[in-house]
Amino acid sequence: xxxxxxxQQYSKKLQAYAHSQKHNLKPIILxxxxxxxxxxxxxxxxxxxxxxxxxxRDSNSILQELNSTKAQLTATHxxxxxxxxxxxxxxxxxxxLLIDLTRQQEKISNSADQNQVSLxxxxxxxxxxxxxxxxxxxxxxxxxSDEIHTAVGASCMKLHEELNQYxxxxxxxxxxxxxxxxxxxxxKGCEPLPRRRCQPxxxxxxxxxxxxxxxxxxxxxxxxxxxxxxxxxxxxxxVDRKNKSRSYHCKNCFDLQGEExxxxxFDDGGLAFGIDQVLxxxxxxTIRIGLDIGGGTGTFAARxxxxxxxxxxxxxxxxxxxxxxxxxxxLLPMHISISQRFPFFDNxxxxxxxxxxxxxxxxxxxxxxxxxxxxxxxxxxxxxWLDNFFCxxxxxxxxxxxxxxxxxxxxLRWHVGTKLDGRVRKNVLYISSLMEKPMT
Numbered sequence: 047x048x049x050x051x052x053x054q055q056y057s058k059k060l061q062a063y064a065h066s067q068k069h070n071l072k073p074i075i076l077x078x079x080x081x082x083x084x085x086x087x088x089x090x091x092x093x094x095x096x097x098x099x100x101x102x103r104d105s106n107s108i109l110q111e112l113n114s115t116k117a118q119l120t121a122t123h124x125x126x127x128x129x130x131x132x133x134x135x136x137x138x139x140x141x142x143l144l145i146d147l148t149r150q151q152e153k154i155s156n157s158a159d160q161n162q163v164s165l166x167x168x169x170x171x172x173x174x175x176x177x178x179x180x181x182x183x184x185x186x187x188x189x190x191s192d193e194i195h196t197a198v199g200a201s202c203m204k205l206h207e208e209l210n211q212y213x214x215x216x217x218x219x220x221x222x223x224x225x226x227x228x229x230x231x232x233x234k235g236c237e238p239l240p241r242r243r244c245q246p247x248x249x250x251x252x253x254x255x256x257x258x259x260x261x262x263x264x265x266x267x268x269x270x271x272x273x274x275x276x277x278x279x280x281x282x283x284x285v286d287r288k289n290k291s292r293s294y295h296c297k298n299c300f301d302l303q304g305e306e307x308x309x310x311x312f313d314d315g316g317l318a319f320g321i322d323q324v325l326x327x328x329x330x331x332t333i334r335i336g337l338d339i340g341g342g343t344g345t346f347a348a349r350x351x352x353x354x355x356x357x358x359x360x361x362x363x364x365x366x367x368x369x370x371x372x373x374x375x376x377l378l379p380m381h382i383s384i385s386q387r388f389p390f391f392d393n394x395x396x397x398x399x400x401x402x403x404x405x406x407x408x409x410x411x412x413x414x415x416x417x418x419x420x421x422x423x424x425x426x427x428x429x430x431w432l433d434n435f436f437c438x439x440x441x442x443x444x445x446x447x448x449x450x451x452x453x454x455x456x457x458l459r460w461h462v463g464t465k466l467d468g469r470v471r472k473n474v475l476y477i478s479s480l481m482e483k484p485m486t
Contacts, residue, residue, distance in 0.1 A: 178235075179409035186407075191234065194385055194412065201235030209236065215244045223247055225275040229362055232383050247272050258376045262348045263302050266374035271367050284366055295364045299342040300371065306345045317434060317463045317478040321349050324431060324480055327458055333396045333429065339420075340384065340403030344372035351377065355397075360384075384408065384416060390423040398424060401433035406441060410449070417453050424483045430455060435477040439464075442475050455481035 178193040185192040202209050212227055221244035228239060251269045255261060265281050273279045278287070284300035298305045313320030325333055333355055338346045341359035350357045360380045361368040372379035382389070384403065398420050404413065420430055437446055442462065459480040464473055 179412045182406060182409060194233065194409065201237075202231070202240065205231060205234060205236055208234075209240075213240065213242065215242060217243045219244055221246045223272060223274040225363055229364065229383075232362070233385070235385065237383060237386050247274075255374055255376070259352070261374065261376040262351060263307070264375075265300075265302055266371060270374050271370050273367075275363070276366060278366065281371075295366070296342040296368070299345065300366065302343070302345075306343070309345055310349050316461050317465075317476050319431065319433065319459065319478055319480065321353065324429065325353065325355075327480065327482075328427070328429065332427075336395050336397035336399065337388065337390070337423070339398065339400035341372075341399075341401075343368060344375055344377045344379065346399055346401070347372070347377045348375060357397075357399075385412065388419050388423050392422050393425045395423050395428060396425060397429045397431065399431040399433060402436070404432065405436040406438065406446075410445060414449055414452075417449065421453050421455065421483060426483055426485045428483045429458075430479075430481045430483070432477060432479045432481065435479070436474050437477070439473070439475050442477075446477070450479075450481075454484065456484055458482050 180193050181191075208227065208231055212224060212231060215221055221242060231237070231239060249269050249272050253267055253269055255266065255270065256264045265285070268280050278284050281300065285304075287294050288298045288301055288304065310319070310321045312318065313323045335356045336350070336358070338344075338357050338359045341347060341357075341361055344359045344361075347357035347359045356378070358378045358380050359372050360382050361372065362381065362383060363369055369379040369381050380389075404416070408416070424430060432450075435446070457479060459478075461478045463476050463478075465476060
């Protein structure tokens with residue numbers, strides 16, 4: 047950058063010098079032309095007109111003028127010689143600068159070529175993975191965009207305005223209540239977010255949580271949450287959303303005494319698998335730790351906790367305090383999006399579960415990377431419970447069955463069913479499957 051600025055400055059100086067010399071030459075050239083015309087008139091074919099009518103005194107005057115013109119021509123010739131010498135010097139200097147600039151360009155080009163070579167290996171896969179990936183159904187208010195990005199920290203640098211807004215706070219003071227802004231950054235690939243030197247606002251009149259195991263099915267007190275970021279300002283408001291016609295993310299799941307209470311208890315032999323039946327496919331006690339992707343308010347983790355299985359629930363607070371209620375129930379929330387690489391080492395988890403979150407709303411490319419990441423974090427013999435994966439009938443055998451087969455799981459259970467999905471008002475297919483990572 048310094049060399050380029052220096053070169054540009056020098057180029058401007060040369061242009062200014064040439065421009066000034068150009069203006070200095072104009073009067074000189076005019077004098078020369080005037081004198082040449084005068085000489086031509088007095089010595090050319092029309093000179094008789096003047097000689098015939100002029101006296102000797104006039105002739106002497108004309109001779110003096112001619113001598114004066116000769117002297118001016120001699121001076122002009124000297125000036126032109128000096129200018130020619132200066133131009134030659136300038137040309138030599140410009141040539142030297144051009145040679146130097148060419149060498150600098152070659153160095154920059156070689157450096158860029160080396161960087162390209164270092165990035166060339168896997169570069170197509172990097173581009174393929176990072177996207178952006180267009181959402182199949184277009185613009186999503188939840189994401190605030192018609193595309194989704196794989197989370198890499200560098201994406202933060204493309205979101206200057208929002209990132210600066212997120213990092214605007216008083217150092218050592220109270221952090222702004224900006225949950226929506228934080229999640230918007232995350233969903234645009236700015237994840238993980240940068241750390242901040244401020245203190246999050248604490249709930250007023252906070253009380254100690256309900257002890258286990260009662261906390262698993264108890265609605266937490268309203269004083270456990272800072273409500274400023276949400277439309278609802280109480281848990282009762284969240285519970286009552288089940289009676290409203292408006293669409294919400296996980297509409298019924300804040301009612302812990304309602305539909306949530308019966309989930310994963312019964313196995314109907316179809317789309318609904320029971321937890322006990324799933325755990326029975328492995329030796330007793332070997333399913334100990336796992337992940338629930340997009341687990342709502344943590345009911346799957348609560349059911350597993352009752353069976354001494356520790357489940358981490360990943361979720362976002364999209365239109366309610368999902369992370370807060372999971373923690374209040376005595377469970378472990380993880381505030382990450384579906385686009386982030388799972389923060390677990392290879393071959394470590396016993397089970398990964400996902401219900402309703404994985405489906406055809408995710409771009410195919412991104413979904414395949416997610417599935418491979420699930421395979422990565424599962425230990426050999428670990429279970430992947432794909433619970434009510436939704437898609438259109440035309441997509442099943444064309445897209446998703448081949449995709450799942452490419453991942454490399456063994457199928458322990460597989461069921462495909464149809465039901466009316468009110469969100470899209472079309473008949474769709476649902477897949478419920480229990481798959482195992484091969485032991486070898």
